[in-house]
Amino acid sequence: MRRQGISGPSPTSFFGGNLQERNNLRKEAMLHDMQSLSHDIVPRLMPDYVQWSQTYGKSFVFWWGIEPRLAIYDLEHIKELLSSKHMYSLGRSRLQQEGVMHFIGKGLLMANGDAWTHQRRVVAPAFHVEKLKHQLEHIVECTLEVVKLWNKMLCESKEERVEIEISEHMSQLAGDIIAKTEFSSSHQKGKLIFLKLSALQKLSIHSSSRFGSNLQRIRKLKEEVESLFMEIIEGRRAAALQAMAGHTDDEDGQQKNDYYGQDLLGLMLAEMEAAKLEAAPPLRGQRRQRQQLGRMYTSRQLMDECKTFFFTGHETTWLLLTWTFMLLASSPTWQHRARQEALLFLHQHGDMPDFDMLSRLKVLGMILLESLRLYTPATLLAREAFSSIKVGDLEIPKGLSVWVPVLAIHHDKTIWGEDADEFKPERFSEGVVKACKNPMAFMPFSFGPRNCVGQNFAMMEAKIVLCMLLSQFTFHLSPSYRHAPICILTLQPKHGVPIILRHFRP
Numbered sequence: 001m002r003r004q005g006i007s008g009p010s011p012t013s014f015f016g017g018n019l020q021e022r023n024n025l026r027k028e029a030m031l032h033d034m035q036s037l038s039h040d041i042v043p044r045l046m047p048d049y050v051q052w053s054q055t056y057g058k059s060f061v062f063w064w065g066i067e068p069r070l071a072i073y074d075l076e077h078i079k080e081l082l083s084s085k086h087m088y089s090l091g092r093s094r095l096q097q098e099g100v101m102h103f104i105g106k107g108l109l110m111a112n113g114d115a116w117t118h119q120r121r122v123v124a125p126a127f128h129v130e131k132l133k134h135q136l137e138h139i140v141e142c143t144l145e146v147v148k149l150w151n152k153m154l155c156e157s158k159e160e161r162v163e164i165e166i167s168e169h170m171s172q173l174a175g176d177i178i179a180k181t182e183f184s185s186s187h188q189k190g191k192l193i194f195l196k197l198s199a200l201q202k203l204s205i206h207s208s209s210r211f212g213s214n215l216q217r218i219r220k221l222k223e224e225v226e227s228l229f230m231e232i233i234e235g236r237r238a239a240a241l242q243a244m245a246g247h248t249d250d251e252d253g254q255q256k257n258d259y260y261g262q263d264l265l266g267l268m269l270a271e272m273e274a275a276k277l278e279a280a281p282p283l284r285g286q287r288r289q290r291q292q293l294g295r296m297y298t299s300r301q302l303m304d305e306c307k308t309f310f311f312t313g314h315e316t317t318w319l320l321l322t323w324t325f326m327l328l329a330s331s332p333t334w335q336h337r338a339r340q341e342a343l344l345f346l347h348q349h350g351d352m353p354d355f356d357m358l359s360r361l362k363v364l365g366m367i368l369l370e371s372l373r374l375y376t377p378a379t380l381l382a383r384e385a386f387s388s389i390k391v392g393d394l395e396i397p398k399g400l401s402v403w404v405p406v407l408a409i410h411h412d413k414t415i416w417g418e419d420a421d422e423f424k425p426e427r428f429s430e431g432v433v434k435a436c437k438n439p440m441a442f443m444p445f446s447f448g449p450r451n452c453v454g455q456n457f458a459m460m461e462a463k464i465v466l467c468m469l470l471s472q473f474t475f476h477l478s479p480s481y482r483h484a485p486i487c488i489l490t491l492q493p494k495h496g497v498p499i500i501l502r503h504f505r506p
């Protein structure tokens with residue numbers, strides 16, 4: 001890379017590379033809460049990136065233990081890198097996959113090559129617009145439970161106000177929504193899975209940095225999570241078999257696989273059954289060939305996918321909602337504008353959100369984009385080169401990991417202007433294209449074929465939840481709020497977001 005004019009910090013130890021220096025910088029930057037409610041969070045969350053980019057330029061190489069990583073910043077390079085051109089030459093590294101092996105396994109997020117292509121093809125239809133329309137009522141139903149709970153809390157309060165920790169409420173709501181919409185799970189079972197999966201996530205993160213301590217606890221939790229999913233899967237199978245009894249294929253135009261349901265779980269189960277049929281008679285050569293092509297859909301794959309979607313569908317949306325409430329609670333003007341729009345929207349649609357009209361929620365749309373820019377849940381994108389590739393004029397050798405610092409790009413003043421660290425939803429008033437110098441600089445959902453498969457679902461969910469809650473309640477940041485964003489896989493508020501909640505009185 002030096003020959004191409006790209007350098008970087010020298011590794012300080014043979015096995016540790018630059019990890020010690022990076023960890024020290026991060027520890028120091030995050031030692032204290034932020035002094036004020038500033039959105040200038042890159043120096044706090046990526047101090048290593050800030051320091052090294054000032055010394056070596058915005059693209060540089062550093063050592064993650066024994067793994068070399070290239071921080072890449074040029075937007076044209078990033079565009080090409082994430083495009084379909086390099087789809088099969090880049091993917092998740094072994095290190096990335098091992099870190100989450102017990103937690104989400106080789107579900108879509110961690111899959112590579114042909115297996116990824118197959119898995120994506122199976123799940124993508126669950127997120128088509130027509131399917132999303134049917135999910136709306138479930139999202140409304142789950143949000144109404146929150147409305148009910150908050151009404152009760154306010155009724156019981158003598159002061160007509162209560163303090164709530166909104167990140168906890170949004171976390172439960174997002175978990176409830178994904179359980180209901182994609183798995184038709186009951187509230188109770190969804191909650192239990194979500195609690196155990198969160199514990200598994202925390203243990204997995206810890207143990208990857210402690211060389212496998214906690215392994216027994218991890219295995220036990222994994223078994224518990226999987227047996228809860230198994231109950232849901234078996235329940236769905238039994239219901240499908242019952243519905244199939246007495247029917248033949250094509251009766252009323254219905255195929256056997258339709259009986260499994262049209263949500264994510266239904267699509268995956270149907271694929272697994274189809275793969276089983278295809279695999280019979282089990283001609284060994286064919287089976288191996290199919291496996292190599294990634295066309296088998298095993299129960300292991302189904303389980304990993306269930307965990308993957310429970311995790312991805314919950315983690316990021318919860319954070320989008322939490323940070324958006326933090327921003328609105330500290331900006332009365334934008335909260336007022338968003339509420340006016342929500343009230344008008346609900347008034348026009350008999351107090352129920354309407355799918356086709358969601359795109360007309362312009363103010364809410366701008367606020368969500370600005371929230372995703374400032375507090376993007378996924379702060380970086382990482383890929384490993386499986387073969388040597390050329391990206392523009394840049395040669396990336398086989399084995400090099402590439403690292404896109406999304407958060408730093410979202411806050412770059414040369415791209416977004418001097419007010420890059422301010423909350424200004426109006427910058428999106430004419431869409432992403434006009435909001436900055438290069439629309440590629442906005443990538444909360446990534447780009448290209450491996451972009452976020454659930455992005456439309458997430459935006460729909462966020463708009464409905466905000467619309468319903470803003471129309472009934474007001475939100476003010478509690479004086480006890482401590483501004484301390486941290487990164488634990490995703491960008492989170494270290495001490496939560498305490499909010500003073502009141503009924504909205506027009």
Ligand code: HEM
Nearest residue numbers: 108109312313316317320378444445446450452453454458
């Ligand atoms: C605000 C909400 C969300 C954000 C900001 C977000 C962000 C992202 C990003 C940046 C990626 C690419 C990761 C990478 O390439 O390294 C991604 C992938 C993914 N997301 Fe999301 N996501 C959100 C919501 C969701 C939801 C609601 C679901 C599912 C219900 C979901 C499922 C996935 C999956 C399965 C992938 C892997 C896609 C693939 O590799 O083909 N996400 N997401």
